[in-house]
Amino acid sequence: MKRLPLSVALLSISLIAFQLSLMQVLSIVQWHHFASMIISVALLGMGASGAFLAVRQDALRRHGSWLTPLSIAFSGISMAVVIPIIQTEIIRFDSFLIFLGGRDLLKLLTTYCILLIPFFFGGLALGIAFTHNVRQIGLVYFANLLGSGAGALSAVALMSYFAPSRLPPLLAILTLLGAALLLPRPFRKTDLTIVASGLIIAVYVFLAPDPLVPSQFKSLSRAMDLPDARVTARRFSPLGLVEVVKSSALRFAPGLSVRYRGGIPATAAVYSNGDWFGAVPDSTFLTPAGVLNFTPANLPYRFSTSSNVLVLEANSGENVALAVANGAAAIHAVELHSNVTTLIREDFACATDSLYFRPGVVIHEIDPRSFLESDTATFDVIVLPMVGTFGGTSGLTAIHEQYLYTAEAFESAWNHLSPDGVLSISSWIDYPYRNPLKAFATVVEMLTKNGIKNPADHIAAVRSWASVTIAVKRSPILPREVRAVREFCAELLFDPLSLPGIRNDERARHHRMMDTSFFALVDGILGVHRNALYSEYDFHIAPASDDQPYFSQFLRLKSVPRLREIFGDRTVPFLELGYLLLLVALVQVSAGAFALIILPLLLTRDQGKGRWWTLVYFGSLGCGFMFLEIVLIQRFILYLGHPVYAAAAVIGGMLVFSGLGSLMSSRVAVAPRTLRAVTFVIALFILAYAGILTPLLRATISLPFPLKIALSALLVGAPSFFMGFPFPLGLRFLSEHAERQTPWAWAVNGGASVISAVLAALLAVEAGFYLVTACAAVFYGMATSATVLQGGKAFGPAGRAA
């Protein structure tokens, strides 16, 4: 029966690829926060199927021959239809509205329930396949693992050819073909009808108009409300959906001087997954009269030599245009999104006056951090992308890893400056003040780390009515440069914010702020007591680090009561929405895990004594595994350059290698001492791994991408292989001593995994990756301790199978 492994492989490919495409879809219609929630939903669906299987195992085993293909078929059908369903008006939720009442919260809950259906049926099919085909379990299990790994890789490959919403019906077709392979012969009319109907539905959904409806609060939705707005180009890749919008009312001039009297040309704008990505600079941007020359972003060019410029995260080329306008001889633009650079090169070559073909302009299609870590050149000016968005993002990027805004990234940039080079970073001024303060703090941290005793001597910062630009010079700023900055301010009606020898009366000459606390805060950051300020301020403004790369995570839970007093209950959630969405997700998946996995088993017959061991051992394995998976995804974002690559490499690698470990475990004799030894060794391994991973990734980040993928597989595979041992060993131990607790073990492990996926993400934001990794080790240590305490004695006759 070779059809079963093939069918299982096809299902496994589809389930993992579907999971990754769901992450993309939710990033497009909402924001990227739902990645860890999707992992939870997948685990919840699989866990619920395990619980269902445990409760109804006799009946399911009896009808396994036809239930397996039908479960696969239902998994496929639901894959095809869930996205159009969750995008219907009645179910479609909006992240922004979740805190405004129960309706959108209920819609979010409904969305969870709908999304877990394909995983439930997929898990059910796998569960029945395993239990119904014990004799060829090795082959079936191998097919499952191989398929899962292939699913992760193929999802990334398919994303280059198909729009994210097209992938699920495509995967549904694959799944349904797997179901058809497995239909019992002779064919039953009902089975054939179900599979054929599923195929017709999947093809229909694949060909139907794109069902995705982005949130009304996304930048793209707002742009489409402008007169004659239209999408003129659309390209997709694993990095996201890129769309170009044109409208006669789309203009780009962030923080433009109020003295500027020229025109602001309408520009095309680029959006990635519905979020603002950049404006396409037209030919006027390339001249000294261009609008960007009248914004604070022009500061570094006004007081320093600028023949050799590095633009990090060049987006659609605005800062490249500004460098051209200032006569830079060599401009290195670093942008990972090759679809965008291709658009600027090809579709907008005329509009941008061949910006990317100009002599001296070099495009590097690579992640900016990888560029910084691998390149050795020095530059006169290094431009970082603007921090935040106009008016703030309401904390939507709070849980987004931003490796270009960490202390380590600034340090790398500093090392690329020529002796008199300038690092420039601009930020929107938000209220309450957060983004510019953290940018200042990161700059000051970088300077003090490099032995600069008085950071203020190296910083020139100017402020317009809405934005601030901080220029940090490697050598002290000279008096003539101070004069140049003052002239720049006087000419364009900007106010200096920080300069050597600045007077307080010149800081708000043209633009008065709501209160002067902003200046006191900036001075505090420049002073020696900055650490006290960081701990006292209502928001997190201390620099982010590679271990906690959440520049936009500002919310302090202890400040919430005070913020409620100032802004009121209905506003506070929107100050830092992203973090709160994660909390909501944690509550929802915890409730789901309890209701769908734990509760059904609690309601079943008594499982005998010694359940505490099962609870601690299998719960710890679930938590430990998932904590490491989440933290590895987050760490590999820096290494591989993008969350999708990281998720595919880590999820795929962990599944394949832990599966291989599971297979190998069958050769190991099971006894309490084996369980103790295995879990203890894993705990030690993870601790050691936590210590060496960062330097190892840093040392190899400059390798070519295919080599990094291979190394990632090795780095992810090493712990995963060993982590594949304790679960099957534990199950074997249970089957020998307390078989009736086996479903309980599945359930506890599933429930713990579901909750851990979100909990680990939350803990990473609060305490950093190292701590999350250490927690993973502690969980395996807990499994060791539980086994030591249990010693194989607690299982009495009640625990034995009848």
Added chain:
Amino acid sequence: MYTIALLILLAIGFPLQDGYRQARDDMVRIQIAGRGVSHPAVLRAMNTVPRHLFVRSAWIDDAYDDSPLPIGRGQTISQPYIVAYMTELLNPHQRDKILEVGTGSGYQAAILSTLIDSVFSVEIIKELCIEASARLKRLGYHNVATMNADGFYGWNEHAPYDAIIVTAAAEYIPPPLIEQLKDGGKMVIPVGSPFLVQTLMLVEKRGKEVTTRSLMPVRFVPLSGDH
């Protein structure tokens, strides 16, 4: 003719308004005066203009609530307090000429219409402009002129203005608007995300000098429902 129109208004319009008299009083007393707006003429204007006739029928019962409401095409009618506060900031005098950028429902223009002689209002979305223009005429605000155009360019034909009120936030302050401001003129403009916390900004022009002042954070809660 005027008498007939007045009688028709009394017969049709006033009963509609009367039903919301108390709500309007409460709005002015609690939401507006209660928060510090004290300009007598502004308070009077807020108490006179029937806000419920500027919202969609589905939202009539919420017209006097302390929140913005959807008016279609992704646009909103501002929170009553913000309308009052922005109007007070302009300190309008009878003879002033004021430009509004973003007519929307026409409510802000109607408020200004009761305070000054000439209001000019520009709306970029054609459907909203047509609707607001018809509504203002129907309700008798004849000193409001509307134009469907990109507010970025202002309305040069009637410039210069004593004051300009901008109802939509932008990443830049449109240079033509500064140009069209009289020497000594003021412009009020919200800055920030259109859905969340914005800062109201006052722009003042004196000769070649242009200064800005951030005034207050404005709570702007996102809207649910069909808009």
